Amino acid sequence: MTGPSAQRRILLLAAILLAIPIGSVIMQQFLLDHAVAETKSPIANAISVAQVGFCLNIPPTISLGSCNATAVQNTTYTCQLNVTDADGTANMSDVVFYSGASIFNITANGSINFTPTNDDVGVHLIGFTAQDASGCTNGFADVNLTLTVQNINDPPVLTTNLSDITLEVNTTLFPFFLVDYFTDPDGDVMNFTSTVPTGILVLIEGSSLVSITTQSCEADGELITFTATDPFNASATSNVVTITVTCALPSTGDTGTDGAGGGGGGSSSLCDSDWVCDEWFACLPANVQWQRCHDERGCAVDRYLKRLCEYTGPPPLCAENWLCEEWGVCVQNGTQMRVCTDLTACGTTVLQPPLTQECTYLASCFDGVQNGDETAVDCGGACGACPVTESPVSLGALARWLLLLILLAVLIGAGVTGYYRAEIARVAAAIGFLVRHRVTKDILLTVVERRSLFERLAALEGRARDEAFTPAQRYDALAQITRAYLADALALPLEASISEVRERVKALGVRGETILLIEGLLGKLAVIESEELEDDVLFFQASIEEVRTAVCLTSEYTATEIDRALTEHPITEGMSFYDEIFARMIGILRAIQHGEMEQARSEYLQMIARYEALDVKDQEQIYPELRWLFDVTRLASEAVGGRVIDKSRFAGET
Numbered sequence: 001m002t003g004p005s006a007q008r009r010i011l012l013l014a015a016i017l018l019a020i021p022i023g024s025v026i027m028q029q030f031l032l033d034h035a036v037a038e039t040k041s042p043i044a045n046a047i048s049v050a051q052v053g054f055c056l057n058i059p060p061t062i063s064l065g066s067c068n069a070t071a072v073q074n075t076t077y078t079c080q081l082n083v084t085d086a087d088g089t090a091n092m093s094d095v096v097f098y099s100g101a102s103i104f105n106i107t108a109n110g111s112i113n114f115t116p117t118n119d120d121v122g123v124h125l126i127g128f129t130a131q132d133a134s135g136c137t138n139g140f141a142d143v144n145l146t147l148t149v150q151n152i153n154d155p156p157v158l159t160t161n162l163s164d165i166t167l168e169v170n171t172t173l174f175p176f177f178l179v180d181y182f183t184d185p186d187g188d189v190m191n192f193t194s195t196v197p198t199g200i201l202v203l204i205e206g207s208s209l210v211s212i213t214t215q216s217c218e219a220d221g222e223l224i225t226f227t228a229t230d231p232f233n234a235s236a237t238s239n240v241v242t243i244t245v246t247c248a249l250p251s252t253g254d255t256g257t258d259g260a261g262g263g264g265g266g267s268s269s270l271c272d273s274d275w276v277c278d279e280w281f282a283c284l285p286a287n288v289q290w291q292r293c294h295d296e297r298g299c300a301v302d303r304y305l306k307r308l309c310e311y312t313g314p315p316p317l318c319a320e321n322w323l324c325e326e327w328g329v330c331v332q333n334g335t336q337m338r339v340c341t342d343l344t345a346c347g348t349t350v351l352q353p354p355l356t357q358e359c360t361y362l363a364s365c366f367d368g369v370q371n372g373d374e375t376a377v378d379c380g381g382a383c384g385a386c387p388v389t390e391s392p393v394s395l396g397a398l399a400r401w402l403l404l405l406i407l408l409a410v411l412i413g414a415g416v417t418g419y420y421r422a423e424i425a426r427v428a429a430a431i432g433f434l435v436r437h438r439v440t441k442d443i444l445l446t447v448v449e450r451r452s453l454f455e456r457l458a459a460l461e462g463r464a465r466d467e468a469f470t471p472a473q474r475y476d477a478l479a480q481i482t483r484a485y486l487a488d489a490l491a492l493p494l495e496a497s498i499s500e501v502r503e504r505v506k507a508l509g510v511r512g513e514t515i516l517l518i519e520g521l522l523g524k525l526a527v528i529e530s531e532e533l534e535d536d537v538l539f540f541q542a543s544i545e546e547v548r549t550a551v552c553l554t555s556e557y558t559a560t561e562i563d564r565a566l567t568e569h570p571i572t573e574g575m576s577f578y579d580e581i582f583a584r585m586i587g588i589l590r591a592i593q594h595g596e597m598e599q600a601r602s603e604y605l606q607m608i609a610r611y612e613a614l615d616v617k618d619q620e621q622i623y624p625e626l627r628w629l630f631d632v633t634r635l636a637s638e639a640v641g642g643r644v645i646d647k648s649r650f651a652g653e654t
Helices: 003-034 042-053 397-414 421-434 447-464 471-490 498-508 512-530 537-553 577-593 597-611 616-638 648-653
Strands: 061-063 070-072 077-080 082-084 096-098 111-114 122-131 140-150 165-168 171-173 191-194 200-204 210-214 222-224 226-229 235-237 241-246 275-277 288-295 303-308 322-324 335-337 340-342 356-358 439-443 639-644
Touching (some): 061 140, 165 171, 165 210, 191 200, 200 222, 210 241, 439 616, 447 471, 447 537, 471 498, 471 537, 498 512, 512 537, 537 577, 537 616, 577 597, 577 616, 597 616, 616 639
Parallel strands (some): 070 140, 439 639
Antiparallel strands (some): 061 082, 077 111, 096 122, 122 140, 191 226, 200 210, 222 241, 275 288, 288 303, 335 356
16 A cells, blocks of 8 residues: 555554543543532533543552561561552551461561561561552552571470389389480480489480389389480470389288298188298398299299398409399290399309299190190190191191192193292292191390390381481491391300301200291391492381391290381382382281281282292392291291290300
């Protein structure tokens, strides 16, 4: 389009575009001048309607003013926002505050005054908005404050009062874990101490487990407090705990200082104790002497009385101070054992109390031998009739293999061995579980050794969650605990070689099932100590559970000693076979530890089916783990009761 006509059209269009903003300004001014007119004319009505569509306003401005970007916990924080408005329409009462986490309130005039707490520590993004009174859409102004609340150290806190403690003389009590009663708001590691009451020995393990021991009846009524201290030396102290020491026996007759024992009379009921006391033991260099009292009816454990005396013998090179645990269970050979510890660690046994004594073994329907009124092993008489069809006890290793060979022959004859290879393995394992005999497990650990190992394993699990604890450090710590188990169980030095372990196992005469258990740990120990292992969470946790299970199967433990928060390791679709194996191992071993044998056997059979699908190379690599797991599962299934292994002749070698 060219020529004068086109030019005129362009000029006309430009004029129209220019007239629009000019007309808008004129109209706004006209409306402002006549907005208050009180007329009913059509023009006035038109003005009233048109006023909604036009708003002239200069927005307010808002600044942080005196508001600093840093606040400190437990210190008052104050500041004042600045709001200005060129139109003079700013209304401080309209200043509002918004934030995802409201840690304070803002007043109507824009001032802030608050004291941050430990819960407020961290970084907060806070927005402020100022709104003027114009009602215009541009009547708002915003500003943001990034406020960092700095932490100060908070002392530990006693969350629950401790209960008073009652214990018997010459016993050790483990009343509680202090971490169940104290907490640190900052999550700091706490160190625990206690006051030292007269005549009472108080020990606090690294896990915060408290042990309390007394050998003095005069310690009755002593008071004790516990203190938790954080790394910055801030602390909290517990309530006062009263210790009650029980020493007096039930009515027993005279046990005076002349050493004569007395017999109790009274009721003839079987569970009314009838106490008889031996003569007083020799006066010890510590000027005290002991007396053993036993209940002839067996209603209560032995008691020991203590009194002052005057020692007249030669002065000892070191004053032995022996503390003995309660007697263990009475085993089939008619003896029971206990552990005694010299608190002064003299290294001599001149004054050591007896470690074994005779006892009356009570026949049981679960001890693996025919005794009492039984007509066969653990059945008949008071144990109930012996099943006619039940004969697993008489089936030995030959019978197991005959059953398996019959199964293989049938499958080979059918020409389906390749297809059913996994099923053959599962059936073989099932036969191994089914055809079993009852055994008494070998008790190799004392109460103190067992508890110590459980505590060390639990502490290692906790440390393993710390990213600063390297894989090399984790496996080194695991190897040390494994060696500690072997040393305690077999009365060996920590640095004992594999050959020394095997010789000691033979010398102690432990069962073949226990030998397989220990051989498996030796194999794992060799791997951990000789190879640079990767950070494999499942392998590491499975290895911990192996040691824990070994402790369970060679001691008289209770499931409550290993109750803890457990992390589930579910079997997922994309999981590698090795991860699946170790995840299942963890589940199987934990089931064994809690006596859930049906679950353990079921899980093992599922794992075997997966194993048989591997190639030969992978099978060879994982076979030792699965073989050991099978032996352990079968031992746990067969174990009934226990027999204490006498290690006293090797006690000086550790």
